[in-house]
Amino acid sequence: MVRAKGDPMKTCRPAITALCVLSSLVLAPTLAKAAPEEIQVYMDELGPKGGYGLDVHMNYTADGRKAPTYGGEMASDNRWRITPEWAYGLTDNVELGLYLPLATIDNSGKLELGGVKGRIKYIAPRAEGQNWFWGTNFEIGRVRKSYDINPWNAELKAIAGYRAGPWTVAGNLNIGWMVSGPDHTPVSYTLATKVAYAVSDKTSLGIENYNEFADASGVGRLGDRDQQVFAVIDRTMGDWDLNLGVGYGYGAPEDRWVIKAMVGVPFGK
Template identity: 45%
Template sequence: MRSVLGGGIVALAGLCATPAHAADEEIQVYMNEFNDLHQLGLDVHVNYVPSGDRTPDYTGAEIGVHRLRVTPEFAYALDRHFELGAYLPLTTLDHTGTFRVEGAKLRLKWMGSHTSHGFFYGLNYELGRVDHKLDQNPWNNEIKLIGGWEGDKWIIAANTNIDFAVSGPAKGPADIELATKVGYKLTRATTIGFESYNGIGTVRNFGAVSASDQASYLVVDTRIGAWDLNAGVGKGYGTNKDDVIVKFVIGVPMGR
């Protein structure tokens, strides 16, 4: 199974080498989380940029600074290894106070192992269509390789994200990002940690770190009653125009 998935990733990256932008409606490192079997789950992704560069990335692009993004993510586990997900809808409240619905995305996640202790690994595939204000290319794909380890006190995870456009006027080589997380468990309900999202170039210019977006976050994961919360404050650097980013992932109890 893993060899087939690996071969498919290489083939897609080579055949569809086109640019995509980081899915900044979702600032999250995938770990060993998996929805309850045959139950609908909901995470709400929220992020806000209080300071940064006001220059748009391209003509007609939405400016990131002072923009609030709120994206519900629904999930449904088909079995113990496959999970369907939908980011629906992608919404923004821009610096002028204008509210917009700007797209939707679907995903399919496969987890080979996702126990609460020990090694875990998996793969996530995402396809979405977004408004021109978010991306010059309306249809985009992402392949995410997931891996990590969880112990009694520490959890470590890494994602390799390969982003490429399906259609649009600004196609180019697929972007590659390495997202990592290290967390320390203060209690059974609360973990503090560090997340880093580092562009490492494209499939044709691998290792071009200085020409890519970078961001690092101090984060806390906790549980408040039946609600789960990931909260973080981050700093953008490299080519990232967002100086300070505040982000939340809110796990909404559905039927619990």
Template identity: 45%
Template sequence: MKRQLFVLIAGVAVTLPCVCFAANEEIQVYLDDLSQPGQFGVDVHNNFVISGDSTLPYPGGLAPLHQYRLTPEFYYGLTKTVELGAYLLTTKTSDGQTHFEGEKVRIKYIAPHDSDNGLFWGANLEVGRTNLYASPQAWNAELKGIAGYRSGRWTFAINPNVDWSLSKGGGPVTLDVDGKVAYKVTEKTQIGLETYNELGPLRHLQGLNQNSKTLYLALDHDFGQYDLNAGIGRGLTSDADNWVLKFIIGTHF
């Protein structure tokens, strides 16, 4: 029944009607979660721009307003510290058109640590090939730093992300910094805040009132075999989407 419920939720997400750049395909602060060696998993990333810009971010791009993204992520535990993953990017626009945007692969490392208390750290390298719907450059990469700390019921985490294009003439290397503060209400439920902040070119970082910056009220809940991360985000700058709804459903098998 649980597996059927998961498939049903994912199927409903695909068929949901839709009423600068839209929200990323993956709105998530990376923590220290890692699949066990030989274990497969899947996360279904969903986000919907409730209120945002109705103009095209660039010729051939898609307007953010009422854009819905569905991104299945498949991953596999290679060792006790290394996980491999792959994404399939899809988008549904406000006029009901569905677009396949491309694919990405990643490799994540998490250093050995105490999973209940203290410091954790790692890194995630991602490379993707997408079409014009997703990005003006076909090939792009991201190196994500992962650092966090647990103390009692509190979890703190930060992800400095360096992004660059692998395509010729792809533009400058840029920096994003994402963060999360969560409080464990029960053994299976956490509430907290997540923040996603684009800071501009790495060699010339821009002001806090520039680029996209969004703050989310987030909920994490463990259903046993399944886990949920959901949130509603408010854009803090003129370059950000005004309101975004996101949820991620994951399981291992």
């Protein structure tokens, strides 16, 4: 999303420690679900108070699951997901968001509008020169059966990160749960991480990882879980922002190859 971004800080030893920790998490064996409507590591970007923003999330599963896992589900193979995310700066530290509509195009070319989600994001105030950040995000939404057997689901996201020189490291701990539906799935715990290096003031290269490592029943055997890792580029082009990535699922993934993009549109400017 087109938002003000923090200035890089001087490189220091805590940045190296954070980089090592998050890099190890990137390579940790964990479980990855089918590509959702939004593939993103949340960081400290917020729109200005009273300002509007728009991100358009897109992903394409080039090699995914061929058959549904329950009656009425849309299999992920050769599927497009396109989701506009509308945002409004409620205060200097709180942003409201609306994912509308959640849209998919299946492998036959059929377009389906599948639901809506809302969110509220908080980023803690920072002293000038502080190069670490933290915050939280809560979202809740309703989707059609072709997306999820449970129509109502919610997620609480913890956000943390650190910037030092050209390096940015960030992580999200996501706790997701079913609000209502026929399949009483346990609470899930998902880790998303990002390590990025700025090659210029407008371009950075990085690695993002999205993994479900446990649920309420326990961690289980990590060796049996799936992993998904993305090579990404972030680019600023005038008032537009672009995040583009190619992801590979290894282990026993539902989705083997996924291409994703997030376009920050200068909406409301």
